[in-house]
Amino acid sequence: MSDKEFQAVEKKIKVLHLIKSLGRGGAEKLIPETALVHNQNRFEFHCLYFYHQENNITDELEKAGIIVHLIPSGNLGLFFHVKKVRDFILSNEIDIIHAHLPWAGIMARSVGNTLSIPIVYTEHNTWERYNKFSYWGNRLSFKKQDVAIAVSNEVALSMRLNSIWDPYQRGGRMKLKVIQNGVNTDIFRRAGIQESIVETKQGTIEKKVTRSKCQVGSIEIDRTLRINLNIPDNAPVIGIVAVFRSQKRLWLWVDVALKILEQYPHTHFMLVGGGEWRERIEAQIKRSGKSANFHLVGVQKNVIPYLSLMDIYLSTSEFEGLPIAMLEAMSCEVPVVATSAGGIGEVIQQGVQGYLAEIGSWDKLSGYCCDLIQKPDLHDRMRLAARERVIEQFSVKRMVSELEQVYLDVIA
Template sequence: MAEKRIKVLHLIKSLGRGGAEKLIPETALVHDQEKFEFHCLYFYHQEQNIVDELIDADIQVHLIPSSNLGLFFQVKKVREFIIQHQFDLIHAHLPWAGILARFVGKNLQIPIVYTEHNTWDRYNKVSYWGNRLTFKQQDVAIAVSNEVALSMQLNAPWDPYRKGGRLKIKVVQNGVNTTAFTRLEQNSDQVTALKKKLSIPKNAPVIGKVAVFRSQKRLWLWVELALRIIKQKPETHFLLVGDGEWRGRIEKQIQESGFGAHFHLVGVQKEVIPYLSCMDIYLSTSEFEGLPIAMLEAMSCKIPVVATRAGGIGEVIQHGIQGFLSEVDQWEELEEYCVKLCNDLELHQNLGNEARQRVIQNFSMIRMVSELEDIYRRVLK
């Protein structure tokens, strides 16, 4: 008789194109689906979402429409849904889903795994206190970086490592599918056609980033750095993949600069590898991060990283080996690092090769999924 598959319910507020959301289908593709069956329940529907990607990864997707505060009125409905489908465990992502999972799990004998993707001081007061006051009512809290784990320890009103308690904290750093994320050849038809479509000269240096356009990314500083780089390297072009609430302000900043022809904002893209393959440098000016998936994907495509030492970025990038780092408030230093890489092709190639090796050795999706499966089996015991 075939062994019964473990039924895992991913619980998340929405399915936009953020890093936390994208990890659900990407991990499912690597999981042993002969042993695990995955479902995903979400509550806030957006036009640009990744539902198709979840379905393609053999995840069964369910929607219970709700707002943030409305989640507190969905506890009974979600509890009945879990009982109906006989799930073996809940894996919640981000504070709102985490709070809901803890209320739902109060009267159910079902393990709760929660993944924290950011440091606690970056959440608004409602998310922060809701998360903090319910935090111990779960079995394992997964931190995507050591800095995120430390923020849990510092903010919890009790010692989360206390022996005998229900809560355990485990660091599982984000991973990337290094087989899928491989750089396309620069003379390939796909890259050549894309550069022509974007009006990027064939041999022009391209500095880029993939991101949700939200305030934590500080894209106004990203554009400011780009304008400074243009003064030193006028042939350079800049590529932004993504969208969000800051797009209008960023477009206005670019338009007013008079250098609009150097910037290419291509919106949300389901297939990002061709765009990453056009980039020579991955530039990040973030104020805070968990451990950005898009950066790991860029590294897997042999792109050196120039970034602020925000969150888990400093745990991945070794300064001068896979890229260059500055402190968060010293972002101006990133300009010279970018210019240095544009001018020194041998250094650029070495750092790009090291970036991919770093991801293969320490941040692969295979390693991440293996650690997740181990956690699932442990909590089920």
């Protein structure tokens, strides 16, 4: 092999994650979490974003080995920067654009009109939920990419239905692939849980699970959090990790919580996150007179201690792609009670890892939570089944393996 051929083999494939902003949503969090598992001897990752905001995750991307870049812009000015993005790609010798969400997808395809570069696009939600500009911009440019990835089967169906009058060209450029979201089960485990593989006297291999108090530095996570939040030791904790926006219908979440308190007044409720709906949710809780039972802990970089405090993960969403926070909770042995929005119904098996209700029947969720509170044996089975489900079907290792194959295919 010549020196030139050897260098060609050894050259890393440069992948550019293109996204509008780096807030703490599920789509954004997937970028560093997948990078930690990717083969970085083979791939080099960059991330270019446009809208800078507080509490973003740039530091998490950098810790994951991603080179982060910013071209400052708002929504309206985004497409005046097509030339800047094109020049950036050329100067950094990017091999693949991987765009996330409609604005970045439209930008990637605009750049791709003047560059011969593979474009991968991940769709994190159903098309019906986008505003008209995002919807039509996405639809009209959609086939100008190599691979469209859907994070759930429902998202993939939405793509197909919305392209029914503009069908994919057989043998044409774009391909559609479902790659469901995944979570790093080695990192997301309940505080105090250790797993190890042991060999028995009979020579068989078994998994050994050890439960103990988990120390982070000198802090005992569960006990310290309960004291700080003023949650009694024996109180059930129902929680969610979310961006406070209308999609999550957190006003209904609070209504469900208040219904549970009628039967189990010692229950506590924890909301991790922040956003535009926070003040309205706080006002709703204050009017209820039950503020002592609710804990809005804000945006947290490390959610594992909070997930480890939860007994039930409750979701009232109107629509979803495939929520990462829910998978992280399941990996931390938290059973789920949720509306069957988006990919949630593809993950939760009714009565196995939790309970599902139709989106319009959200009022059933309180009864399901009460059922888990009053039946500790059932709760124990479901929480173990929740983690097992993620390990078997929704691990980030599986997700990354499929992503890397997409990258190699479009390069080829």
